[in-house]
Amino acid sequence: MKIHLNGASLDTEHSDLAALVAALGHEADKVATAVNGLFVARPSRAHTPLSEGYAVEVLAPMEGG
Amino acid sequence: MSLNLYGSEFTSRFLIGSAQYPSPAILLDAIAASRAGIVTVSLRREAGKDGAGQQFWSLIKQSGARLLPNTAGCKTVKEAVNTAHMARELFATPWIKLEVIGEDDTLQPDVFALVEAARILCAEGFQVFPYTTDDLVVADKLLAAGCEVLMPWGAPIGSGRGLNNPFALRALRAHFPDTALIVDAGIGLPSQAAAAMELGYDAILLNTAVAKAGNPVAMASAFAQAIAAGRSAFHAGAIAPRDMACPSTPVPGSPFWHSGGGQ
Numbered sequence: 001m002k003i004h005l006n007g008a009s010l011d012t013e014h015s016d017l018a019a020l021v022a023a024l025g026h027e028a029d030k031v032a033t034a035v036n037g038l039f040v041a042r043p044s045r046a047h048t049p050l051s052e053g054y055a056v057e058v059l060a061p062m063e064g065g
Numbered sequence: 066m067s068l069n070l071y072g073s074e075f076t077s078r079f080l081i082g083s084a085q086y087p088s089p090a091i092l093l094d095a096i097a098a099s100r101a102g103i104v105t106v107s108l109r110r111e112a113g114k115d116g117a118g119q120q121f122w123s124l125i126k127q128s129g130a131r132l133l134p135n136t137a138g139c140k141t142v143k144e145a146v147n148t149a150h151m152a153r154e155l156f157a158t159p160w161i162k163l164e165v166i167g168e169d170d171t172l173q174p175d176v177f178a179l180v181e182a183a184r185i186l187c188a189e190g191f192q193v194f195p196y197t198t199d200d201l202v203v204a205d206k207l208l209a210a211g212c213e214v215l216m217p218w219g220a221p222i223g224s225g226r227g228l229n230n231p232f233a234l235r236a237l238r239a240h241f242p243d244t245a246l247i248v249d250a251g252i253g254l255p256s257q258a259a260a261a262m263e264l265g266y267d268a269i270l271l272n273t274a275v276a277k278a279g280n281p282v283a284m285a286s287a288f289a290q291a292i293a294a295g296r297s298a299f300h301a302g303a304i305a306p307r308d309m310a311c312p313s314t315p316v317p318g319s320p321f322w323h324s325g326g327g328q
Contacts, residue, residue: 006110031111031121037143039150057110059151060118061125063221064135065082065108065134065223065272 004055018045021058032059068268070214070245071192073131075102078262079292080133080247081285082272088133091281096128099285104130105162105270107137109153121164133194135162140175145182149191161186162194162216162249172250174220176203180210187211199233201240208244209269215241216249216270218259223273225253238265246328255284255291262295263303 003010005024014020017033033040034057040048049064050056068075081101086092096104106125110286111118124212134152139145142165149161150206165182167175174197187210191248195207197224199217206213217237228234248261249270255274258269276283 006112013313026111030122032108032155034147034151037147039147039154041150041154057151059155060106060107060111060116061122061155062109062118063082063084063086063121063125065084065104 001050001052003050003053006057012050015049016046017050017056020056021045024058026058030060031051033057034059040044067243070103070194075131075261077102077289077292078268078296079211079289080249080268080270081275082106082270083125085276086281089121092276093124093128095275095285096130097283098282099275100289102130103133104128105135105272106156107135108148108155131160132156132158133160134158135164135196136164138166139164140166140178142178142182142185146185149182149186149202153191159190159192160194161191162196162270164196174198174218176200177201178233180206183207183212194247198235199230201233201236204241208241214245214247216247218250219248219257220251223251224251225274226251227253227257231260233263234261234266235264255287258288259291259295259298262292263298265299268292279301 003012012020014023017035021028028042033045035048036055068078079099079101080103081096081099082105082281083092086095108119134156136145136148145163145165151294152161153159163183165175165178173242176198179195179197183195186193193212194214194216195212196216197203197207204215220229245267247268247270248266252258252269252271253274261269273287275281275288
């Protein structure tokens, strides 16, 4: 299926958010996630299914003012 | 007396941003020179497992400062609330610098969305630091929403214009004598930071004026001195300005004063 990851199109077969985050190579506690604009807490990722066209955000710390 | 923010005490009254520095090493040196106890941070889209996000995270932890994540770039209540949740999980803090931008040219806060987002986040246990204007009524509504700290702008973000409306800032201070007030944004010079502190403001938050200075480390130190000086001056009690001259040297007994030649 095709999803949008951080604004870019991505083909993935992973059916839940936790699997996607792991497949991307992220340690689970080093990123924060949202699906379709809504925050998904770390413990809920494994219970958050992904479907065609979903928008996934994977965020990490950055500098800020 | 130390700065109290949501029950945490800080000896420094300088909050410093972590963006736009020439190098990571200069960022850390500038934070050290500022003696700031609080550093603002943000969130970015992570590109890969060895992305810049983790490098920054490792770096900023070396500063030893308390981190204040922001919701920079958010333009709606939904974006700000969800970004705050992501920041709370990632940085393991209930603190959030709440920004909801309403206009791109001035980066002026959308104060209606700001109040609504603050109400939601305070109810959810966040300790909210709202980036707001100097509007008195908005400030009152933010406090009613549960905020214990207010962060009015001095001038638009990154403009370096200083205190555009000292009258409004003075009115805020007078109306909310027991609320922690932090001037956030628009400060360009240490003298402007000192002026805000002389008004009785509790602290200063700035980024660009240090990060983009010719020598960020030296400028961080200059701001630290100015903020401390302004605070001392506020407590020392300034004289009231007057329209006409008043001789500082006692007039009686001065030679030639009858002839009108003395100063």
